[in-house]
Amino acid sequence: MKTAAPVFDALEAKGGPGCARFVGGCVRNALIGQPVGDLDIATILTPDQVTQALVAAGLKAVPTGIDHGTITAVAGGQPFEITTLRRDVATDGRRAVVAFTQDWSEDAQRRDFNLNAVYCDREGNLFDPTGQGVADAQAGRIVFVGDAATRIEEDSLRILRFFRFLAWYGKGEPDAAAVAACTAGKGLLKNLAAERVAKELLKLLAAYDPRPALALMAQTGVLAELLPAAQDLSAFNAMIEFEVDQLFTNDPVLRLATLVPNDQIGAGKAAEALRLSNDQKERLIQAMGKTPRITSWMSPRESRRAVYQIGVGTFSDRIKLAWANAGRTGATHQWRGLLALAESWTPPPFPLTGQDVINSGVPKGPMVGLVLREVEDWWIDHDFIDDKFSAIEKLKAVAQGMAY
Known part of the structure; x- marks a missing residue:
């Protein structure tokens, strides 16, 4: 200071x-x-x-x-x-x-x-x-100044602030008067600007271990006011355990992903309702994708293909969510192995360009992209073969087989 x-x-x-x-x-x-x-x-x-x-x-x-x-x-x-x-x-x-x-x-x-x-x-x-x-x-007592109900009537965001401070600093049994006032006033949350709610919620989820606070939010009905899909906290709880065990940085957006609908449309609507940033919304939507399919028994080759297609960030998010949704039962070694592969493997650049396609005799236009994508699919199927000569030979074969 x-x-x-x-x-x-x-x-x-x-x-x-x-x-x-x-x-x-x-x-x-x-x-x-x-x-x-x-x-x-x-x-x-x-x-x-x-x-x-x-x-x-x-x-x-x-x-x-x-x-x-x-x-x-x-x-x-x-x-x-x-x-x-x-x-x-x-x-x-x-x-x-x-x-x-x-x-x-x-x-x-x-x-x-x-x-x-x-x-x-x-x-x-x-x-x-x-x-x-x-x-x-x-x-570690989170107690409202004066009358709890009065403080909430002044600013109903204080309901979320109570749970946020409980998650960050609370010890022992929560203050009964505060819990009662938050329960009684939870309907006021709908009057708040979504941006204020999202900011407070993400701060809450960034606590080292917000599980007790979230459980109390669910018990009081406060969580349902914010996230109607959060009926079961088992995936959320598993995600916290996973982060703690792996010594990962607390990830509030990924924790939020366990509390919204487990599909891209539902996750997108939840993100819009909370007025999340474009980056946060896109991350939630991509984390819920089902293609390519992520499983604990993916081979290293399949994993590399998935990382190349959706990126290491989205691949890691989907692995963690799949692990959490499975309750971390079984396959622990496999999930960890997939994460380790994603974090240690750098996708190589595709060795060919549009100019290479044109040089092979394909005229300029939409066909260039089509040929390039077909050769890239072949290159991926061959596990990103590090041989430009072989890629060029494949390009020639594809070009010759195309009708212009």
Whole structure:
């Protein structure tokens, strides 16, 4: 947090010592010994005053969330979100109208969970307006600030945030009041922008082991509100076990693939409903493809052919999904072998070009592509033979047999 010194210097030159404090995730993670990512700062200064202070200190000020009192400072190439203390004036479950305040307790009361409502000054002194934030963070309790139902009425995305924080930081039995409020308010999720839901859901799925949180989401009916096809979590659970056993990086998109319909049309519709990015949508759709058929008993030759046709990424996704859907029962050695082959084999480039086809006597036009594809199919069938001379001989034979 020492990197924030120039920002604090700038703010305190305007508002005096103590006018700004770290807040939220950086404080929470520091308390529990987790890596600290974004450094968020709360201040009694208004956005205009924050901007003036930063500019006066020669720092860049970007109005990233000016309507909600947020200015992003850039110091040493690092961004710092600075938000004026706020209190809610009106809320509709999706967005809030806020007013600025200089009361740290008022600001804390509008935050979601106690463990996210702890402040820390630049000297490391903690301020815990709810009186429970530090203890909750250290104990892994995800408890709403004040009344859980009220917090959810203010912003129903907090239902998903509850399960996300439960997946990342929760320990022991979930807070009963929070679970009850999430269950009662789950119908409000349909009013949220799909992009907000998808962002929160993918963050949840990126946790090291989100299985307990997903099981509780299913039990409360929250998961069905988001993903109606997620009736059975066995494939999801198997995918987590697979990633943990293989020491793979947590893959939220592939985990999501176990929760959407197991066909390309259904997966595409689920991706559209969540407003996933084009890349994420395309990955889900391709992962559900059935051609070429992926089996645990594929020969190395068949595997290389599949990797060449659909790419190593899609091939690996389909292997992992097939393994997960099979419940990881049996054939473990074969599945691992297929993954190892895909990751270690680099598909060679096809040795011929359209010009080679033309040089063989085929006139320019659609026939060039047809001849080239037939020779490429032969080359693949011969396991990517590393012999351009043989490919050219095959080209000549095909060209001679074609009627132009």
